[in-house]
Amino acid sequence: MPSKLDQLKTMTVVVADTGDIDAIRQFQPLDATTNPSLLLKAAALPRYQPLVMESIARAKSRGSNWLPDCMDELAVSIGLEILDVVPGRVSTEIDARLSFDSAATVHRGMGLVEKYQAAGIDPARILLKIASTWEGIRAAEELEKKGVQCNLTLLFGFDQAAAAADAGAFLISPFVGRILDWHKNNGGQAEYLPHEDPGVLSVRSIYHYYKQCDYNTIVMGASFRNTGEIEALSGCDRLTISPQLLAELHADHSDLPRSLHPQHSGDAIDYERGDEAAFRYRMNANAMATEKLAEGIRNFVADQVKLEKLLWELAP
Template structure:
């Protein structure tokens, strides 16, 4: 399973990219807005220079025609940019048209397997089920990943990939991999947490203490 970073913070992306683990980055209007004063196009193109993989840039139009117009503009910024659109009927119209133009899309805000199936049929490159937000409703988010994975695997025509979003903690990452997700997009703090373990810290301390005590 590939790992993406879910942020528009260039510093976080630069640090995680240096670990050699990133296959892509996802952004959204909220993440862009958090980075005060940044230019949307400038930050997306800077991210694309740091990470050699898909970079999601989200349209803000609510109608299909507007999404297509924005998507075509985003696609000129860098070959790795993919257009993020919401899972609505207007979003499906945009996905279908952009796919015909050879432009990849990320269909976001997916909360059931039927949405994921229709997004795939429309031509989505990836779909983004929000597992953390599904969990918040009292439903098992991982079951959603399993259902989508089973549906996609049962149909050879579907090439759409599953990008698990709304990741809350490191266990989510492992469970997504086991459930059949192709990608997990994570906040930077989750990647940091995943690399920490008290036994690792204790082992390093012991090794250093033994080295200093040699004699």
């Protein structure tokens, strides 16, 4: 029997959640996603040292305030390496410190697109990753109108998902494992079966709602803690998976039944759309989504700062 990874690829678009080219080449996903944490890990790999130094040199040649430009240069350089390996798209994250500034997010995002275009890459092969704050969703709406497609990340709640789809976002990344973490740490069960996993249930609900409403926004489950979560979401539009879990799926040759299907969207989900005030109120009422979104932004910013420090120390 084919491996579970091969079976999964017949029903779901598999995306590699890594900047490690060797891992991407090994598992042959359609797309790959990166973020500041993954870029920090990638920048420490020997194979990327020439890219790091080239990024520093290009950014410093443009002026004294070179560090932000260098961060984007490096993100694009690693993105270009990934695009040489995957046939589809790469997701490149906009500086998480801009998560509450729509205009700055749009400006920085267009700068990333221009860098890719200067390297000969069609914008259709790029997704800009933006945190799913109200401001981030509005920035994605503006970028989509400009023909730049977005991946709304750090998504933990149904309200974020509904707002993202209404904004016309190309793709969302609901985080499965981090939702599970929160429930375990806040009075939930010590362990959950895959079909009871709070993160799995969250993505299933979003997936069903999108299909019921005929949204074009793609649901890409992310942040998995184990292969059970992945298997419970088989059939989801896309799943972005770490190399470790890709390897486990590759080594398992047992049967993988399909869990989600666009034609089987379950009972109707009644959701009342709202404005900014309603969004903020509902997010405030959802302690898990509010806390995990804030934590995610802080963690990405922390790794962004560490990467900047590394680049500063390496600069001649």
